[in-house]
Amino acid sequence: MIALENTDQLSLVNFMSPEELLRWAWENHGERAAIFTSFQNTGCVIMDIAHKVAPKLRVITVDTLRLPPETYELMDALEIKYDIKIERFSPNPERLAQMVKNHGEFLFFDSKEKQEFCCAIRKVEPNKRALDSVDVWITGLRRDQSKGRMLTPKAAEVNQDGRKIIKLCPLIDWTEEQVSSYISEQELPYNRLYDLGYTSIGCVICSTPTLPHEDKRAGRWRWWNHLDADNHKECGIHLGGSGI
Numbered sequence: 336m337i338a339l340e341n342t343d344q345l346s347l348v349n350f351m352s353p354e355e356l357l358r359w360a361w362e363n364h365g366e367r368a369a370i371f372t373s374f375q376n377t378g379c380v381i382m383d384i385a386h387k388v389a390p391k392l393r394v395i396t397v398d399t400l401r402l403p404p405e406t407y408e409l410m411d412a413l414e415i416k417y418d419i420k421i422e423r424f425s426p427n428p429e430r431l432a433q434m435v436k437n438h439g440e441f442l443f444f445d446s447k448e449k450q451e452f453c454c455a456i457r458k459v460e461p462n463k464r465a466l467d468s469v470d471v472w473i474t475g476l477r478r479d480q481s482k483g484r485m486l487t488p489k490a491a492e493v494n495q496d497g498r499k500i501i502k503l504c505p506l507i508d509w510t511e512e513q514v515s516s517y518i519s520e521q522e523l524p525y526n527r528l529y530d531l532g533y534t535s536i537g538c539v540i541c542s543t544p545t546l547p548h549e550d551k552r553a554g555r556w557r558w559w560n561h562l563d564a565d566n567h568k569e570c571g572i573h574l575g576g577s578g579i
Contacts, residue, residue: 348490353381353505354388356490360471360503361389368471369393369422371462374409375536376514377475377506379523384505386417392473395465398423399457400431401538405527412524424461431456443541447559450541457538466495476504479511480535480551511551 351359360368370385370392372378385392396410414421434442434456443450466472472493478485489507492499506514511534518525528536532544534551543554553560 345490345492348503349488351489353384356503356505357381357385357392357473358388360473361385361392364469364471364501366391366393367469368473369395369465369469370473371395371397371465372475373397373537374406374413374526375475376518376525376529377477377509379409379413379525380509380514380517381473381475381505382413382417383517383521383523390417393422393469394419395422395424395469397458397461397465398425399461399538400425401457401540403526403528403536403539403542406536409524409526416524422465424465426457426461430460441540443556444558447562450556450559463496466500469500471501471503473503473505475506477507477509477511477514479509482550 348356348359370378370381372382372394373396382394394413410421413419434453438445438449438452443453472495476484476487478487487504487507489505490501490503493502517523526533526536528542532546533542533554534545535555536542537555541556543557545551545554
């Protein structure tokens with residue numbers, strides 16, 4: 336067993352294959368490790384690999400209550416395929432109602448600050464509640480997803496509300512082509528919005544298709560692209576929250 340007590344051991348985990356990393360997470364942390372996914376293609380691949388090497392790993396998602404129908408359909412299909420129950424964390428009803436009362440249903444169009452606030456209420460806060468239940472946070476981040484993710488490590492210790500947890504990105508160095516090939520070869524369920532030109536899928540209004548020349552996250556909050564030429568666009572889950 337490996338305990339991540341120093342930098343050398345953390346470096347060792349960084350050299351593991353996806354299969355080794357997921358098996359290690361389960362064997363060393365059991366139910367305190369979980370796959371966090373929004374059901375992008377990368378998350379589907381991680382779930383499939385985990386099913387083969389660590390089938391009891393928990394699967395957690397944040398249901399913002401505004402996901403596309405295609406995402407909910409995919410969640411149902413994956414639960415059937417792997418005979419699992421996906422744990423769903425949703426926004427606090429009172430916080431959500433107060434936000435809508437104060438700023439309106441479509442506040443994310445008003446300003447970048449309000450868009451980040453909406454993400455904080457619908458995504459970041461539920462994600463923090465989910466993280467309280469784990470010591471190992473397994474994500475679908477990849478370096479080719481955006482310029483802001485190019486330096487993301489495969490394994491790192493991160494601070495979560497004053498507590499150190501391990502954040503793992505099993506497919507961090509995979510390309511979009513590798514992910515797509517795996518989906519095709521293994522005949523996995525996937526979000527059908529990819530067939531319509533989407534390259535990053537979140538809430539139903541805040542995700543749009545992208546053009547071939549665009550950054551993979553250019554379709555997220557597209558109306559703010561002029562404020563973020565480098566597409567360092569995050570909802571806050573991987574950066575820290577926002578508030579108004």
